[in-house]
Every structure is written in C-alpha cells, then in structure tokens.
Amino acid sequence: MLIAAYAIGARDAFVYVRAEYPLAIVRLEKALADARKAGILGQSVLGSGFACDIRIKAGAGAFVCGEETALIESLEGSRGMPRLKPPFPAEKGYLNKPSNINNVETFANVAWIILNGGAKFAAMGTENSKGTKVFALTGKIRRGGLVEIPMGLTLREVIFGIGGGIRDGKRFKAVQMGGPSGGCIPESLLDTRIDYKELGATGAIMGSGGMVVMDETTCMVNMAKFFLDFTARESCGKCVHCRIGTRRLHEILTRITEGRGKEGDVELLEELCRGIKDGALCGLGQTAPNPVLTTIRYFRDEYDAHICERRCPAGECAALRKFWIDPAKCKGCGACARKCPVKAISGEPRSPYAIDSAKCIGCGSCEGACKFGAVSRV
Amino acid sequence: MEAKNVSLTIDGVKVEVPEGTTVLAAAEKAGIEIPNLCFLKSLAPYGACGVCVVEAEGCPKLLRACATTVREGMVVNSKGERALKARKLAFELLMGDHDGDCLGPCKIECPAHTDCQKYVGEIAEGPTARSTSARSPKGASPTPLRR
Numbered sequence: 319m320l321i322a323a324y325a326i327g328a329r330d331a332f333v334y335v336r337a338e339y340p341l342a343i344v345r346l347e348k349a350l351a352d353a354r355k356a357g358i359l360g361q362s363v364l365g366s367g368f369a370c371d372i373r374i375k376a377g378a379g380a381f382v383c384g385e386e387t388a389l390i391e392s393l394e395g396s397r398g399m400p401r402l403k404p405p406f407p408a409e410k411g412y413l414n415k416p417s418n419i420n421n422v423e424t425f426a427n428v429a430w431i432i433l434n435g436g437a438k439f440a441a442m443g444t445e446n447s448k449g450t451k452v453f454a455l456t457g458k459i460r461r462g463g464l465v466e467i468p469m470g471l472t473l474r475e476v477i478f479g480i481g482g483g484i485r486d487g488k489r490f491k492a493v494q495m496g497g498p499s500g501g502c503i504p505e506s507l508l509d510t511r512i513d514y515k516e517l518g519a520t521g522a523i524m525g526s527g528g529m530v531v532m533d534e535t536t537c538m539v540n541m542a543k544f545f546l547d548f549t550a551r552e553s554c555g556k557c558v559h560c561r562i563g564t565r566r567l568h569e570i571l572t573r574i575t576e577g578r579g580k581e582g583d584v585e586l587l588e589e590l591c592r593g594i595k596d597g598a599l600c601g602l603g604q605t606a607p608n609p610v611l612t613t614i615r616y617f618r619d620e621y622d623a624h625i626c627e628r629r630c631p632a633g634e635c636a637a638l639r640k641f642w643i644d645p646a647k648c649k650g651c652g653a654c655a656r657k658c659p660v661k662a663i664s665g666e667p668r669s670p671y672a673i674d675s676a677k678c679i680g681c682g683s684c685e686g687a688c689k690f691g692a693v694s695r696v
Numbered sequence: 697m698e699a700k701n702v703s704l705t706i707d708g709v710k711v712e713v714p715e716g717t718t719v720l721a722a723a724e725k726a727g728i729e730i731p732n733l734c735f736l737k738s739l740a741p742y743g744a745c746g747v748c749v750v751e752a753e754g755c756p757k758l759l760r761a762c763a764t765t766v767r768e769g770m771v772v773n774s775k776g777e778r779a780l781k782a783r784k785l786a787f788e789l790l791m792g793d794h795d796g797d798c799l800g801p802c803k804i805e806c807p808a809h810t811d812c813q814k815y816v817g818e819i820a821e822g823p824t825a826r827s828t829s830a831r832s833p834k835g836a837s838p839t840p841l842r843r
C-alpha cells in the first residue's frame with residue numbers, strides 16, 4: 319500500500335475493514351502502530367522525506383461497500399451507495415480527489431512482485447490470469463479454510479486435492495464460485511481451470527474468491543433462493559432493477575421451493591435476470607442474478623421437479639418433503655408424536671404410529687426424534 | 697475559455713452540443729424524447745430509475761442518458777430493442793411495487809386508475825387478496841411481474 323501511495327504521491331491511505339471483524343482490526347492496529355514505531359509510516363517514511371500514514375476505517379459491513387464507489391461514500395461518512403461512473407475514482411474519488419482503490423490482496427501482490435520480479439509472478443498461472451489467488455473454501459468439504467493457489471489449477475484439484483473431497487462420504491454436486499453473486503458450477507465442469515476467462519464462460523465469477531462446495535443433499539433452487547435473499551437484503555436500494563428486481567426474483571424462487579411454482583416461472587426468472595443484469599447500476603445488481611441463471615442452466619431438472627411434480631429431488635425444501643413411518647421398524651414409543659409441532663402423528667403406545675400427510679409440514683422433527691430409524695422420506 | 701463543441705448522432709440525427717452536455721440534453725436539442733423519471737434539471741443526475749437507458753455503438757453496457765456526458769463521434773440509439781426492453785422492465789418493476797403508498801387524498805386522478813382510498817381501507821379491514829383487486833380495477837397497473 320505504501321508503495322502505491324509513493325507511486326501516486328498520496329499522503330493519506332485507508333484500510334477499510336468491516337466492523338464485524340474485530341480481530342482483524344486489532345491486528346491491523348497493532349501492525350500500524352509497529353510500523354509507525356519503526357518509522358515505516360509517518361512524517362518521513364524510512365527517512366525518505368515522503369510522508370504517509372495509514373488509517374483504519376471500520377465499515378458497518380454492508381455487502382455493497384465492496385463496490386468501490388460505495389466504499390468511498392461510506393469512507394466519507396455517507397450511506398454506502400454506489401456513485402455513477404464515470405467519473406471513476408481515479409478522477410474523482412475520496413472527497414472528490416483522484417484516488418486509487420484496490421483490494422488488499424492486490425496490494426499484497428505488489429510487494430511480492432517487486433521483491434521477486436514480474437517474470438516470476440507471471441510464470442505462475444495461465445495466459446489470461448497470472449499469479450496466485452486466495453480462495454475461501456467452505457461448505458460440505460473435508461478441509462475448509464483459506465487457500466492460496468496458483469491460477470490455472472482445476473476446480474477438481476482444489477476441491478478434491480486441497481480440500482480433501484466431500485464430507486461424510488457424500489457425492490459432490492456443485493460449487494458456488496465468487497460469493498453470493500457468483501455462479502454455481504456442476505460436476506461436469508469440474509475440470510475447468512481457475513482463470514478469469516474460463517470461469518466467466520461457465521457463468522460464475524472469480525468475485526470475492528468464495529468457494530462454497532455443495533453435496534447431493536443441497537437443493538439448487540433453495541440455494542439460489544438463499545443467495546437472492548442475501549442480495550435482495552444487501553441491495554442498497556438506489557436503482558430500481560436491483561432493489562425491486564432482486565426482491566421479485568426472491569419471491570418467485572420462494573414460491574417454487576414452497577411448491578407453489580407455476581409453469582413459465584423459469585422463463586420469467588430468466589427474463590427478469592437478464593433485465594436486471596442489463597439495467598442495474600453497479601456490480602451488485604449486475605451480478606446478483608448469477609446464482610439463479612447458473613442453477614437454471616445446469617440444474618433445470620430440479621426447477622422442473624419443483625414446479626411440475628411438486629417434488630424436491632434433494633429433499634431439502636421443507637414444504638415439499640413428506641415422511642413415512644415404517645410399521646416394521648416402529649416400536650410405538652411415541653417420541654415422534656411428542657416432537658411433531660402440528661400433531662400430525664397419531665397412534666397407540668407399543669403399536670406402529672402413522673403420519674397424517676395432510677397435516678404434515680415436512681419439518682423433519684420426527685426423523686430426528688426416532689431412535690429406531692423408522693421414519694424416512696417418501 | 698470557450699467551451700468546445702462535440703458532435704454526435706442520436707437516432708440518426710446529427711447534433712452539436714458543448715462539451716460536458718449529457719446525452720439526455722443533447723437528445724432534447726435534437727428534438728428526440730428520451731423518457732426519464734428520476735432526472736430533475738435543477739439537481740445533479742442520480743441515475744436510479746434506469747428509464748432513460750440508451751444504447752451506444754461500441755459500448756457493451758447500456759448507458760443512462762441522464763448521467764452520461766457526450767463524446768465526440770458518439771452514435772447513440774435511444775430506441776434499440778435492448779434499451780426499450782430494459783426501460784420497460786424498469787418501469788414495470790417500479791409500478792409493480794407501487795402499493796398505493798402515495799400521499800392521499802388524491803388531488804389528481806391516479807394514472808394507474810387505482811382507487812387508493814378503497815384500497816387502503818380494505819387493507820385496514822383485513823384480507824389483502826381483496827385489496828389487491830381493488831388496487832387496479834381496470835388492470836391498468838402494469839404489474840405482470842406479480843402474476
């Protein structure tokens with residue numbers, strides 16, 4: 319960061335951190351204090367006469383503040399809402415002064431490149447994407463966490479090599495790449511290399527570097543709904559496409575997962591998604607439809623099963639689940655009936671119980687309550 | 697210093713305007729109407745509604761006419777299919793979300809032919825299903841996204 323400040327002649331520098339990450343702030347503060355003591359920051363950086371100091375700005379953690387102009391608004395003390403571009407931050411940024419704004423990861427790479435040379439950095443990666451990238455590997459994976467990998471590895475190498483594969487012996491289903499506004503990639507495309515261009519071709523993005531791995535128990539419609547719930551909430555509300563459009567997307571997805579989907583809903587979703595991508599003001603809105611578009615592209619059959627057959631293939635959507643008690647296994651203990659919140663289970667002690675499917679809401683409490691494995695999904 | 701002039705083409709019409717003019721203002725000068733909602737002459741452009749979007753040759757994104765300044769040689773198409781679609785969607789989304797939240801009692805007739813008084817009254821009484829039908833008795837409110 320100091321190198322960048324020196325290069326453009328900036329005296330003031332900020333690190334923008336979410337206030338919800340107190341540990342990061344404590345550590346940063348300590349690092350800055352140490353740097354000041356060592357004379358790396360301050361009136362004369364390393365005795366060069368160049369003055370620069372870095373301050374920490376704790377933001378309220380709005381997702382949209384990852385958008386550069388929204389971040390600058392927040393830095394200035396206003397609500398984090400994107401500005402119109404142009405003018406770009408390089409012309410009018412913080413306090414309308416020319417500003418350089420970059421990700422921490424980018425700055426971290428600069429120091430490495432200066433120390434080791436550009437050729438060495440460029441030697442890693444692919445023709446389109448050089449160097450390394452940090453990913454946050456999470457979800458149904460054996461070994462999650464932050465991983466830094468050279469560009470060009472395939473998704474399979476990362477998930478099954480570094481991540482150790484899927485937890486609990488389940489099958490891999492898809493990976494959501496690039497955070498909540500990224501896209502999901504199915505098993506058939508696992509040999510895609512991690513590269514801006516190749517990832518983009520699948521409909522996903524590099525984005526924040528999030529990698530959420532999902533197994534066969536994840537319902538893709540429900541997952542799209544989950545991410546849309548997030549983006550609809552995080553939308554700053556400035557432009558119409560994002561504010562209202564994401565909400566409509568979420569409503570449609572909700573009704574599909576609740577078994578109230580209509581024929582033509584998928585086409586409606588697609589049309590709306592494309593419109594939002596085209597009309598939204600900033601990156602949040604332009605990428606928010608990605609999870610919907612990619613799940614439709616790769617898991618259309620799941621949407622159709624929800625809409626036409628009122629069935630959730632992964633068995634995740636509560637409204638579409640039905641349970642059944644196997645009379646051969648049921649000992650008649652009544653544990654399930656006591657747990658059922660809607661009193662859908664009836665029976666006499668020591669003889670098999672039964673579920674009234676008209677009353678059942680598919681919550682799955684009975685399945686968890688049964689010690690004999692008698693409750694199963696239909 | 698005299699302001700430089702920039703010439704551009706909008707919907708096939710050539711116009712010359714001072715540097716820094718917005719596409720919207722340039723179109724107005726050329727006698728071309730670009731619909732807009734959130735733009736107000738006395739304020740800085742806000743760019744929220746997305747109703748004023750236009751296409752420009754060589755530009756992958758749709759541009760907001762109210763907030764885009766002209767460039768020399770720009771070729772703008774304000775009635776392209778893509779722009780019209782985005783514009784329609786923006787309006788549809790806006791109107792579809794208009795739950796009679798304007799200030800009553802209405803002084804002028806509602807453009808969506810909504811009987812707001814009745815609508816608000818019915819919400820207060822209870823069943824929203826009925827109040828929704830009161831909202832747009834003639835179906836004039838463009839709410840197909842609520843279908």
Ligand code: FES
Pocket residue numbers: 731732733734735742743744745746747748749760761762763
């Ligand atoms: S008039 Fe609303 S975005 Fe231009």
